[in-house]
Amino acid sequence: xxxxxxxxxxxxxxxxxxxxxLRGLYARPSSALGATLAAAxxxxxxxxxxxxxxxxxDQDFAAxxxxxxxxxxxxxxxxGRDVLSRVVAGDRDIFLxxxxxxxxxxxxxxxxxxxxxxxxxxxxxxxxxxFDSLLAIPAxxxxxxLLGSLGPSRVSVLAVIAVAYTPIxxxxxxxxxxxxxxxxxxxxxxxxxxxxAFVLGREVLPSVLPALAVESALRFSYAIFLVASLGFLGVxxxxxxxxxxxxxSEARDYVYLTPWTLTFPALAIxxxxxxxxxxxxxxxRVLQVGDTP
Amino acid sequence: MRLEGVSVGxxxxxxxxxxxxxxxxxxxxxxxxxxxxxxxSGKTTLAHAVLQSLPxxxxxxxxxxxxxxRDLATLGPEARRREFHRRVALVPQDPLPSLNPxxxxxxxxxxxLDPSGRSTPELRGRAHxxxxxxxxxxxxxxxxxxxxxxxxxxxxxxLIAMALAGEPDLLVLDEPTTNLxxxxxxxxxxxxxxxxxxSGTAVLYVSHSLGVVAELCDRVAVLYAxxxxxxxxxxxxxxxxxxxxxxxxLDSVPRLGSTRHEVTLRPIPGRIPPATDLPxxxxxxxxxxxxxxxxxxxxxxxxxxxxxxxxxxxxxEVEAGxxxxxxxxxxxxxxxxxEDAEAVLEVEHLAKRFPLRRSLVELLRGAPRRAVRAxxxxxxxxxxxxxxxxxxxxxSGKSTTARSVLGLEAASAGTVRLLGDExxxxxxxxxxxxxxxxxxxxxxxxxxxxxxxxVGSTLGRPLRRMAGVPREEAAERVxxxxxxxxxxxxxxxxxxxxxxxxxxxxxAIARAFAAEPxxxxxxxxxxxxxxxxxxxxxxxxxxLQQVRGSGYLFISHDLAVVGFLADQVAVVYLGRVVETxxxxxxxxxxxxxxxxxxxxxxxxxxxxxxxxxxxxxxxxPSPVDVPGGCPFHTRCPxxxxxxxxxxxxxxRHGPDGHAIACHIPLEELASVxxxxxGDGGAPAxxxxxxxxxxx
Numbered sequence: 001x002x003x004x005x006x007x008x009x010x011x012x013x014x015x016x017x018x019x020x021x022l023r024g025l026y027a028r029p030s031s032a033l034g035a036t037l038a039a040a041x042x043x044x045x046x047x048x049x050x051x052x053x054x055x056x057x058d059q060d061f062a063a064x065x066x067x068x069x070x071x072x073x074x075x076x077x078x079x080g081r082d083v084l085s086r087v088v089a090g091d092r093d094i095f096l097x098x099x100x101x102x103x104x105x106x107x108x109x110x111x112x113x114x115x116x117x118x119x120x121x122x123x124x125x126x127x128x129x130x131f132d133s134l135l136a137i138p139a140x141x142x143x144x145x146l147l148g149s150l151g152p153s154r155v156s157v158l159a160v161i162a163v164a165y166t167p168i169x170x171x172x173x174x175x176x177x178x179x180x181x182x183x184x185x186x187x188x189x190x191x192x193x194x195x196x197a198f199v200l201g202r203e204v205l206p207s208v209l210p211a212l213a214v215e216s217a218l219r220f221s222y223a224i225f226l227v228a229s230l231g232f233l234g235v236x237x238x239x240x241x242x243x244x245x246x247x248x249s250e251a252r253d254y255v256y257l258t259p260w261t262l263t264f265p266a267l268a269i270x271x272x273x274x275x276x277x278x279x280x281x282x283x284x285r286v287l288q289v290g291d292t293p
Numbered sequence: 294m295r296l297e298g299v300s301v302g303x304x305x306x307x308x309x310x311x312x313x314x315x316x317x318x319x320x321x322x323x324x325x326x327x328x329x330x331x332x333x334s335g336k337t338t339l340a341h342a343v344l345q346s347l348p349x350x351x352x353x354x355x356x357x358x359x360x361x362x363r364d365l366a367t368l369g370p371e372a373r374r375r376e377f378h379r380r381v382a383l384v385p386q387d388p389l390p391s392l393n394p395x396x397x398x399x400x401x402x403x404x405x406l407d408p409s410g411r412s413t414p415e416l417r418g419r420a421h422x423x424x425x426x427x428x429x430x431x432x433x434x435x436x437x438x439x440x441x442x443x444x445x446x447x448x449x450x451x452l453i454a455m456a457l458a459g460e461p462d463l464l465v466l467d468e469p470t471t472n473l474x475x476x477x478x479x480x481x482x483x484x485x486x487x488x489x490x491x492s493g494t495a496v497l498y499v500s501h502s503l504g505v506v507a508e509l510c511d512r513v514a515v516l517y518a519x520x521x522x523x524x525x526x527x528x529x530x531x532x533x534x535x536x537x538x539x540x541x542x543l544d545s546v547p548r549l550g551s552t553r554h555e556v557t558l559r560p561i562p563g564r565i566p567p568a569t570d571l572p573x574x575x576x577x578x579x580x581x582x583x584x585x586x587x588x589x590x591x592x593x594x595x596x597x598x599x600x601x602x603x604x605x606x607x608x609x610e611v612e613a614g615x616x617x618x619x620x621x622x623x624x625x626x627x628x629x630x631x632e633d634a635e636a637v638l639e640v641e642h643l644a645k646r647f648p649l650r651r652s653l654v655e656l657l658r659g660a661p662r663r664a665v666r667a668x669x670x671x672x673x674x675x676x677x678x679x680x681x682x683x684x685x686x687x688x689s690g691k692s693t694t695a696r697s698v699l700g701l702e703a704a705s706a707g708t709v710r711l712l713g714d715e716x717x718x719x720x721x722x723x724x725x726x727x728x729x730x731x732x733x734x735x736x737x738x739x740x741x742x743x744x745x746x747x748v749g750s751t752l753g754r755p756l757r758r759m760a761g762v763p764r765e766e767a768a769e770r771v772x773x774x775x776x777x778x779x780x781x782x783x784x785x786x787x788x789x790x791x792x793x794x795x796x797x798x799x800x801a802i803a804r805a806f807a808a809e810p811x812x813x814x815x816x817x818x819x820x821x822x823x824x825x826x827x828x829x830x831x832x833x834x835x836x837l838q839q840v841r842g843s844g845y846l847f848i849s850h851d852l853a854v855v856g857f858l859a860d861q862v863a864v865v866y867l868g869r870v871v872e873t874x875x876x877x878x879x880x881x882x883x884x885x886x887x888x889x890x891x892x893x894x895x896x897x898x899x900x901x902x903x904x905x906x907x908x909x910x911x912x913x914p915s916p917v918d919v920p921g922g923c924p925f926h927t928r929c930p931x932x933x934x935x936x937x938x939x940x941x942x943x944x945r946h947g948p949d950g951h952a953i954a955c956h957i958p959l960e961e962l963a964s965v966x967x968x969x970x971g972d973g974g975a976p977a978x979x980x981x982x983x984x985x986x987x988x
Contacts, residue, residue, distance in 0.1 A: 183740045184735035185740060185743040187701055187733075188801070188805075189743075190701065191699060192758065193725050193758065193759065202743075202746070203743055207745070
C-alpha cells in the first residue's frame with residue numbers, strides 16, 4: 001500500500017484488478033507520466049548499487065568539482081564524489097525512509113481508525129481529539145520537536161513520518177468507516193453474530209482500500225518532501241550519507257562554482273514528488289474515491 | 294404539444310443507444326396524461342425530451358416535437374426560450390435541489406411570477422395568493438421560511454406554486470409524490486386534480502405507480518423498454534387492458550383488501566431488456582404469455598384501437614376474448630396458517646429514545662435532557678407461521694422498532710421475548726442461538742450486499758457459522774439455498790454488481806434464511822422494487838413461510854402489500870400502536886381515525902370510482918415534543934373534545950383481538966365510517982364490546 005508505484009510499475013500479475021488499474025492509469029497522459037516516472041525512480045532505487053559507476057562515498061581527489069562529462073554524467077562535487085551515483089543512492093535512501101515511514105503511518109492509522117470509528121462513543125472521541133491536536137502542529141515543527149528530543153538518526157526520521165501522518169490516515173479511514181458502518185450489509189453481518197474483527201476486516205476494510213491507496217500515495221509524496229527538508233535543515237540524515245536534502249544543503253556553498261551539485265539532487269526531489277502526486281491523482285480518478293463502488 | 298415518431302438516444306462510445314423509440318403522443322389542454330413504466334422503460338428520458346432538457350450525451354434521433362404547431366427543432370435559442378420554456382413548467386421528484394437554500398421561499402415564488410421584478414407589495418400579495426392556492430394555510434409564515442425548514446410535502450407545494458406562477462400551457466410532473474408519505478401524497482394529488490380542473494393546462498404525469506396514475510389521469514400511456522405498448526383512456530386501461538404487459542402489471546399489484554390466501558399475484562417472468570440488447574421482434578415477446586413465432590420475428594406497429602392504441606400482434610384476439618393475456622398463475626395456493634399457533638416473538642411496551650445534546654445555555658440552566666422519542670410504547674406478538682404487518686408513515690418508528698427488536702439498537706425500555714426467553718437488549722450480548730433464530734431482511738437496495746464479496750461467500754458464512762454446515766457441504770447448501778429463492782446455482786460465483794435489484798433482494802432473503810430462523814423481520818424489503826419484481830418476491834415470501842413455518846414481522850408503508858401478506862396488522866403513529874388485530878378487521882370498519890386516513894389515501898386501481906376521502910391536515914409532529922393526550926389529536930379528523938388533548942385514549946376491544954386506541958367507542962366509529970375499498974368488507978361489528986383499558 002505504501003508504494004502503489006511499485007504495484008503499478010512492475011507487477012505483472014495476470015489479475016484483472018491490477019490490469020484494470022494499470023489501463024486506467026495509462027489512459028490519461030498525466031497519470032501515465034506519473035506512474036512511469038515513479039516506477040523508474042523505484043527501479044533505480046532497487047538496482048542502485050549495480051548500475052551506478054561509483055560508490056556514493058568514493059572520493060576521487062583528481063576529479064574534484066568536475067562539470068558533467070561522459071565519465072561523470074552529473075559531474076562531481078568538491079570532494080570528488082560522483083553526483084549521479086550519489087543521487088541514485090539517495091533515491092534508495094528516500095524510498096526506504098519515506099516508504100517505511102508511510103507504511104507505518106498507514107498501518108497504524110488504518111488499524112486505529114477502523115477500530116475507533118467503528119466502536120464510536122468516547123473511544124472515538126478521545127482518539128480523534130488526540131489526533132486533532134497532533135494535526136494542529138505543522139508537520140515540520142512536529143518533526144523538529146521530535147528530532148530535538150530523539151536526536152537525529154534514520155530511525156527518528158521514520159518515527160517522525162509515522163507520528164505526523166498516522167492521524168491524517170486515520171481521518172481518511174474514519175470518513176469511509178462512518179459511511180460504511182451503517183450500510184445494510186454490515187448490519188446483516190452483525191445480525192449473523194460475526195465478530196467485530198470479521199466485520200471490520202471483511203465487510204468494512206474493502207470499502208476503505210481505494211481511499212487508502214490514494215491517501216498512501218499522497219502521504220508518500222509528502223514524506224519524500226519531509227525527509228528532504230529535514231536533511232536540508234541538517235536534523236535528518238547526517239553526512240556523509242547521500243541524502244538529497246543534505247546534498248542540496250551542502251551544495252549551497254558552491255552554487256556558483258559547481259551548480260550541477262545543487263541542480264541534480266533538487267531536480268530529483270521535484271521530479272519524484274511530482275511523479276508520485278500525479279500518480280495519486282490518477283489513482284483517485286481510476287478508483288473513483290468519493291463514489292460508492 | 295405533439296410528439297411524432299420520437300426516438301431518443303444516448304451516446305455510448307461511438308454509437309447511440311436508443312432509449313426511447315418511435316413514440317407518438319399528443320398532449321391537450323385540460324387533459325391529464327399519465328406516462329407509466331417500470332425502471333428502464335424510458336419514461337424519464339421521454340419526459341426530458343418533452344422538456345427539451347436532455348443531458349449533453351442525449352439527443353433526439355428521430356421524429357419531431359411540435360409545440361402549439363411549431364417544430365421545436367426549427368426554433369432558435371431565443372425563440373425557443375420565449376415560445377417554449379416560458380410556457381412549460383416542471384415539478385420534479387425531489388423538490389429540495391430545485392429550491393435555492395439561501396433564499397426565502399416567498400422570494401423564490403415572486404421570482405417565478407416575475408423573473409425581472411423587484412419585490413413589491415403587489416408581487417408579494419400575488420405570491421401569497423399563489424401559496425394559498427396550493428393549500429398552504431399560513432402563506433405569511435411559509436413565505437418567510439427557508440426551504441430546509443419546510444417538510445417534503447410543503448416543498449413540493451412550493452414547487453407546484455412556482456410551476457403555476459407562469460400560467461404554463463403544459464405542466465410536466467415527474468414522480469412528484471414518490472418520496473412522500475401516502476397521506477401527503479393524497480393531498481398533493483387532490484391539489485393537482487383541482488388545479489388542472491381550474492386552469493385547464495395540459496398535464497403530463499410521469500410515474501411508476503399505477504395507482505397514482507389511475508387516481509389522477511384521464512388518459513394513460515404504458516411504456517416498456519423504450520416503446521409505447523398501449524395508450525388508452527384510464528377507465529379502459531385499468532379495467533380491460535389490451536396489451537399483455539399492461540395486464541401483467543395490473544396482475545402484479547396487490548389490491549387493497551386482497552390477501553395471499555384469496556389471490557395469487559402473477560408476476561411477469563424475466564426482466565426488462567436493456568436498451569443495448571433488445572430482442573428481435575416485439576420487445577415484450579420473451580416475457581409474454583401470448584408470444585408466438587411471429588412475435589419473435591416481426592416488430593408490431595402501434596395500431597389504433599377503438600379508443601386508443603396498442604402495440605401487439607394479437608390484440609384483436611385479446612379484445613375478442615380468444616386469447617388470455619394473463620400470466621399463468623403460480624401453482625399451489627397458500628393455505629391459512631393454523632389459528633392456534635403459539636407466539637414465537639413477543640414484544641412488550643418497547644421504547645427507544647435517542648437523547649439529544651443540550652446546548653451550553655440549557656446545560657447552565659439545568660434544563661432536562663430532551664430526547665427523540667422514536668418508539669414510545671409498542672407491543673407486538675408474532676405467531677409461528679403467521680405474518681404480522683407493521684404499518685405507519687415515515688417517522689412513526691417502524692424501523693426503530695425493528696432495530697430494537699433485533700438488538701441493532703439497544704431498546705430504552707420494554708422486553709423482547711423469543712420462544713418465551715427474554716433477550717438482552719444489545720445484539721452483542723445475545724446468545725448465538727437467539728441471534729440465529731431471529732434474522733432480518735433489510736430494505737432492498739444496493740446496500741444490502743457487500744459489493745466486494747461474491748454471492749457464494751455471502752451465503753456460505755451464515756450457513757457454516759449459524760446452521761453448522763461443514764465446509765465441504767457448504768457449496769452444495771449454497772446452491773440449494775439459491776434454488777429455494779428461485780435463482781440459478783451458478784449465481785454463487787456472481788458479485789452483487791452483476792445482479793438486478795430483484796435478484797439482490799432474493800440473495801438477501803436467502804442470507805436471512807440461511808440461519809434457519811424462527812422469526813424474520815422485513816423492513817421495507819420490497820418497497821424499492823418494480824411491481825412485477827415485487828409480486829414475485831411477495832409470492833416467494835409466502836411460499837417460504839409455508840415451507841419453513843417461520844413467523845414474519847413485516848414492516849412497510851404500503852398498506853396494500855401489508856394487507857396482502859399479513860395475518861395480523863399493527864398500525865403505529867408517533868411510536869405508539871394505535872390499532873391492532875387480524876388483517877381483515879383492521880382493513881374494515883371500525884377503523885382508528887388514523888388507519889382510516891391511511892387507507893383512504895392509498896391510491897386504488899379503479900379510476901372513476903368514488904370513495905370517502907379522509908385527508909389529514911398538517912405534518913407529523915416532531916418526536917421530540919410528542920403531543921399530550923392522544924398523540925394523534927393534532928391531526929385527527931374525528932376529534933371529539935378536550936379529552937383527546939388531555940387523556941391518553943383507552944383501548945377498545947372488538948372481536949378476534951381487534952383493538953383500537955381511541956376515545957370514540959367502536960360502535961360509534963363503525964356507524965360513521967364506510968368501507969374504503971372493495972365491495973364493503975365487513976359491516977359494522979355488531980358484537981363489539983368496548984372496555985375502558987389503559988393500553
